[in-house]
Amino acid sequence: MTGPEIWLAATLAIPLAGALLIALSGDWPNFRDAISLLSATGLFAANVMLVLMPDHAGTLALAPFLPGAPLVLKIEPLGLMFGLLASGLWIVTTIYAIGYMRANEEANQTRFFACFALALASTMGVAHGGNLITLFVFYEALSLTTYPLVTHHGTPEARRAGRVYLGLLVGSSIALFLFALLWTWAVAGTLDFKPGGILAGNASAAVLSVLLLLFVFGVGKAAVMPLHRWLPAAMVAPAPVSALLHAVAVVKAGVFTLLKIAVYIFGLDLLATLDARDIVLAATGFTILAASIVALREDNLKRRLAYSTVSQLSYIVMATIVASPFAAAGAGAHLVSHAFGKITLFFCAGAIYTAAHKEKVSELNGLGQRMPWTMGAFALGSLAVIGLPPTAGFLSKWTMFQGAIAAGDYALPIVLGLGTLLSAGYLLPVIYRAFFLPPARSGLAATAEAPLPMRVALLFTAAGCIALFLMPDLLTSLPLEAIRGRR
């Protein structure tokens, strides 16, 4: 095996081996958590090695699978970006999760960490999948491996949420995504990711439009309304799951899939000519505004953040479908910057739950004095999600703005602007309550900061939001390479 092959194999092998060891080490919690941390670090290292490979070239055949549609992994700039993002944040989340799960004395921790590792293995498959069928396979695996995490508590509410989660994600992917994939296969005769797309010239504009709609709504993880319900439902899960999986890995796998489809299956040039684009733009515009308004009215903090995610995801989908190179690069950048911002916010929500046992926004008055680090990080994360300097969110939103304007469509910047105002509307009051309102008479007196591992994690991601602002090349270089470099 050559270098790239080894490291591609490692991205799957490390988390899988980790999951196996974790499953076998149930009786020794310290050993189990050490394995978690070790596999997270190893996985990140493997992804770094991939980025360092010359020319970003290399493939690894996994299995023959179907005639003409093998399972392969391939180094590709967008995948590198997503792989680095997910594996890097996995380290932080593992540290956080160890603190969280122990502080809250959760049951079934072995199953939890094992499934977490499996979910990361699936995410790596999505990131580095060398053709659409490989990507689809791991996309489904990601839904299935995260289901036990959502239903983790085993309460009737958790089971119901799990059904919604699995029903919507697997339902949309089988009924629409798989259908679109089969159709693409029937039309184009291949499912390889090719720069410039594989569909051009193979099907009529009407068929292509239908395909686009099937893809956009079939990739339920992108949470374009009306297929967003699974995300708020998934909030019954423990906070680390909401943080890494439902702010980063799972939801970003959705928009990442759409980005890959736009760039390598349709090709941006072809995409820009399709009529159905307007329908998608309208749907995403509606999602941005509607989800923001729901978030404004939602009192449960994690659910408010979930609706915020729904809205922000549609930003990325919209920028992807605008199909100008600049907007697509912005989409890639926002994928990263929103990940840092939102994971910080979820870390904070989990920290608040652990330390103060509060889940509602209206209960947070005066918490800033009790938990200054947590709420400070929350403020930074909020800025990143809203898109204000000095955070990375500002850069990515700015790029998408410019891309939309350059594409000559003036409705889009207006929607983007309104969405940004609304996101300030649902995030800033939280900070205001925490720092500037007096605490309620009872309750907060005994509250101290969250355990150290949790604080370390959330401060680290908050710092990441600023670091990426200072080093913008990290955000845009890989997406631009994908879109421009290999036309």
Add this chain to the structure above:
Amino acid sequence: MSLLGIVNYWVFVALMMLGFYALIARGHLVKKLVGLSVFQASVFLFYISLGKVDGGEPAILVDDPTTIYSNPLPHVLILTAIVVGVATLAVGLALAVRIREAYGTMEEDEITEMDRTA
């Protein structure tokens, strides 16, 4: 071909329907099995009558080249089918006995009722 010329088929169909009717309409398990046997026997008759050749002799070779023989193959087939039928009937009756031991009745309605309330 006159209607009488195909009388064997009429017999076959009549017996078949009789057996089938008993099988469906009767609630007693043994009566069902009787119906099943009649139903099967009708098919045996159908096969055997197929083998009959006008003026045909039993298929035992004699030293006369002008002899016409009936077709022996269907007879052989039906010999096998009769064995199969007997075996089925035996298993069916054995089951009926066991059901009577277990439920204390052979009436289908009563058995269904007992299973439903069990």
Add this chain to the structure above:
Amino acid sequence: MIGQLPALQVVVPLLAAPLCVVLRNGTLAWLLAVATSWAALAMAVVLTGQVLAGGPIAYAMGGWLPPWGIEYTIDSFNVLILLIISGSAAAILPFARHSVADEIAPEQHARFYSAFLLIMTGLLGMAATGDVFNLFVFIEISSIATYAAIALGRDRRALTAAFNYLVLGTVGATFYLIGVGLLYAVTGTLNTADLASRIAPLLESRTVIVGFAFISVGLMLKVALFPLHQWLPNAYTYAPSVITTFLAATATKVALYSLLRVAFAVFGAGYVLERLPTEAILLAIAGTAIVVASTTAIFQKDLKRLLAWSSLAQVATIVLGVGIGNAQGLAGALLHMFSHALTKGALFMAAAVFALRLGGTSLERLQGAGRRMPWTSAALVLAGLSLVGVPLTASFVSKWTIVLAALERGWWPVAGFILVTSLLTLAYVVRVVEALYFRPSAADAPAREAPLSMLWPLWLMVAGTFYFGLNSSIPMRLATQAAALLLGVAP
């Protein structure tokens, strides 16, 4: 020796069956049965190699040449079936010991294994024979042994289930016999190939059409195709777990094989698919069956019964593949036979383990078993994923092929239908998963993992579903060849 394999494939288990009874001792009978099933698998594998290398094999039973003697023909279609039958038996029999010891009285053990081998003989014979009357005999051999085996179940409802199956099964077989008689009346032959050549000019005759109808209905009863399925749920639920596993993996599929063989090899693809409205009928029946059976499965409270209804839906999926009516659809249907045999075998094996350890298979009893019996539960979940048709499992490959076939004909509603109904499967699999992992177990629930001798065959089946999900080249090749053979186009 090698030249006699087509006969030995059937004769070896046939001779071993009475030997089991003679041995009297349950353990010895079990050992003999295991050895027989492995020998059968070895023979099937050798035959597969021969067919893949040298094309179809014709074998004249007793040296009597066709059309007078009975001919066995082994081609890429029935080696696939032979592999399914002997492979399932070879995995299930080693597994059977503990389950049988638990569910069946000790003095019956030898007879139980004898019945098992007779069922296997009948099924292998159905697959191997090239003679339509011989087929009837083998149908009845397997059926009569099945009735007896089902009746050995613990619950008294096993008796009524067996009796009902006996009545309906005999009607089905007799219908088939009538159909064969009608064909014999106009052609005077029983050999499949000979029949095909003589029937060609007579296809428009009313006798032939009626014969075809009798044969189809008779065999569909054995296939348990909706609405001729009433015998199946009770039979599968109350039969001894091992018998259920074997039947679910093989019986309905072999019956469907027989139907396809007679329909395509005797009447011809053109007649079946173009002259008669087969496609429309099959699509309507199979579509209804999938919806009705899957929906019913969702509401079942017992794992075995749930899986039985699921089998009805899956068999209907196979029929749907046939109904699409092109080579790819047929290949997909054959692949689905193969993958579903693996999947359902694994699922019913897991159910058998639960029956052994928990004393029953109601979903209530299964609650919380995920922690107490982790290996069995995990196997059940993985096999359940294959049932849904999740990628990387064998069912995904077969469903993929069927959907592509529908798209090839431009029937995208059919393609969408198959995908959407997969979600019904997901619904009942999730119910089982919830019971296993996300519901608290009763305080006094027994807690022991299955014995190793049951776990390895179970996991072997699960591993098989995933292996063939990753690398489908061998079954795919056989299925594609077989489909081409049946449709009469060059492979």
